[in-house]
Amino acid sequence: LSEEQAGRDRELSGRAEDHAELAGGFARLAGLPQGDPGRRELRDRLVTACLPLAYDVASRYRDRGRAEEELRRVAVAALADAVDRYRPDRGDDFLAFAVPVVMGEVRRYCRDAGRAPRAARPLAELLGPATAELAQRLNRAPTARELAEHLHVGVEDVYEGVVAASAHQAPPPPEPADAAPRTTAVERVDGRESIGGLLDGLDERDREIVLLRFDGGLSQSRIAERLGLSQLEVSDRLSHALARLREHPGEPDGGAEAVTRRRLRAGSAISDKVGPVEHPAAQRSSGGESTQLQEATVAETGRQPAQPDRIDEVPTPATMQLTGAEFGVAAESIEPAFTVLRVSGEVDMVAAPELTEHVQQHFRAGSADRTLVFDLTDVTFLASAGLAVLAEAANLAAERGTTIRVVAPSRSVTRPLEVAGLDRVLPTYADLASAIEDR
Amino acid sequence: VIASAQTGRRFDHAAVPSDSRGDRVSTARPPTDAFVADLRLTTDPVRLYLVRSMVAAIAIREDFDLDTIEDLKLVVDEMCATLIVRARPNTELACKFEGSAQSIGLVATVLSDSPEPIPRNTFGWRLLTTLADEVSSWITPDGDGHRVHIRFSKSAAMAIPG
Secondary structure (H helix, E strand, O other), rough: OOOOHHEEEEEEEEOOOHHHHHHHHHHHHHHOOOOOHHHHHHHHHHHOOHHOOOOOHHHHHHHHHHHEEEEEEEEHHHHHHHHHHOHHHHHHOOOHHHHHHHHHHHHHHHHHHHHOOOOOOHHHHHHHHHHHHHHHHHHOOOOOHHHHHOOOOOHHHHHHHHOOOOOOOOOOOOOOOOOOOOHHHHHHHHHHHHHOOOOOOOOHHHHHHHHHHOOOOHHHHHHHHOOOOOOHHHHHHHHHHHHHHOEEEOOOHHHHHHHHHHHHHHHHHHHHHOOOOOOHHHHHHHHHHHHHHHHHHOOOOOHHHHHHHHEEEEEEEHHHHHHOOOEEEEEEEEEOOEEEEEEEEOOOOOOOHHHHHHHHHHHHOOOOOEEEEEEEEEEEEEHHHHHHHHHHHHHHHHOOOOOOEEEOOOOHHHHHHHHHHHHOOOOOOOOOHHHOOOO | OOOOOOOOOOOOOHHHOOOOOOOOOOOOOOOOOOEEEEEEEOHHHHHHHHHHHHHHHHHOOOEEEHHHHHHHHHHHHHHHHHHHHOOOOOOOOEEEEEEOOOOOHHHHEEEEEEOOOOOOOOHHHHHHHHHHEEEEEEEEEEEEEEEEEEEEEEOOOOOOOO
């Protein structure tokens, strides 16, 4: 970039509403070859210049119960995405292109945030496309810091998204409009009257925090993010609220604490981390949750309230971002020709025997002439023990003159398959539909 | 046997280098010195996720790229799984992570009843040698048993795409 141009771009930041300047900036951006060092600088300057647009959109949605800070983050990330995807040669001016994109993202966020914790992570959803975009530009996978800079969000936000293992997964397909709403934490929060005034002693915010934490299974940092508080505040309010519940049981029979704990257990059993798979086998950790929590609290910023005797008894899936997704597997038949094993979570040496069990069941049952499809879409980790199950399944199938197929869309699955050389032996597909269609 | 390691890490704000290319200097990641972190676990495979989580947490903060982080999780899982199946019951798996912005390594060890060296002709070992820059294993006497060690290191050189 020439000095003069750089000066003009700086000016641009001060006058985002100046369409002509903006258009000039985009035209220059489009003119710079990929890999030009000036490209990123100009791109970032354009994002900065349009920040007022993102803030404006965010402010329109602020009365929908979400913290404005959070809305702004979503809007800015969507804006950065729009800047990357905008093609000046397609005719639209940038604002005409960007406004619907940003509004759509914020609107979707507001809607999803009221539905499911899993969907209430627009950032996690943006990480996928952003990772792909950066990978193409850098010719390698990006780092968390590069992702954070690219999306104009904090590195911490990306850490959380990445450790939650969502960055490598394709964004979930849009839900059909008439899809039955899933039972979600927030709906359970909304149904709090049914707890029978149990949490009445708390003010509304504390009540919301308690329910999000223990019923919704959200981590403290995610609650902080959602409510626009600092994590310290959430932690303090939480320990204060729990102490209060212990001191003032709201109900005569058993008291608030006992009921709360019962509810907390129920809440944690409804783990949406297992995804669509609902199978008794998916509840592997139900017996060992309290010990798992003891370890996991170390990871959870160490800011747990100091009431170990009580807290230890509260099972919670909230620390999943560090414990990883639970393993689950469910079998279903699709047409007469296929048995699909939907596997989710981490397939390590603990989970592998269970997967083997399902494989053997398939070959034992009269269904052994079907093609066995391993749908690994929701698998976040695949260890050698898991690879061995696939290899063994392929052998068993070959003995019976059938085959197996593997749906492997994410790198956390394709990489181990590749290292094992299984990708050359097993037919792999990007999604279940193409695995089934392939005759 | 274990490389000399500093305990903890030093971070001097004044030492943040200004970037010669004029990019803004991110405060997200301070320059890091080599450091070590110990993790001791009961030899229960259910706890393997902790080792994976730990290496991912270190690698993310040392700014390793995401593909390398996936590889690191595979390596430490394989290493520790290999050790756990050889461990004497009710003993500990001791993990020493060695991290820096340039490389990440792990030395893990268990007490075993078997003096047999870890076989090199297995798929697991091939996975280790494929994904890590350096892998080695050795056995030392320990009381009435045998201490089995595996060590790997991987540099921050960005993973080759594909």
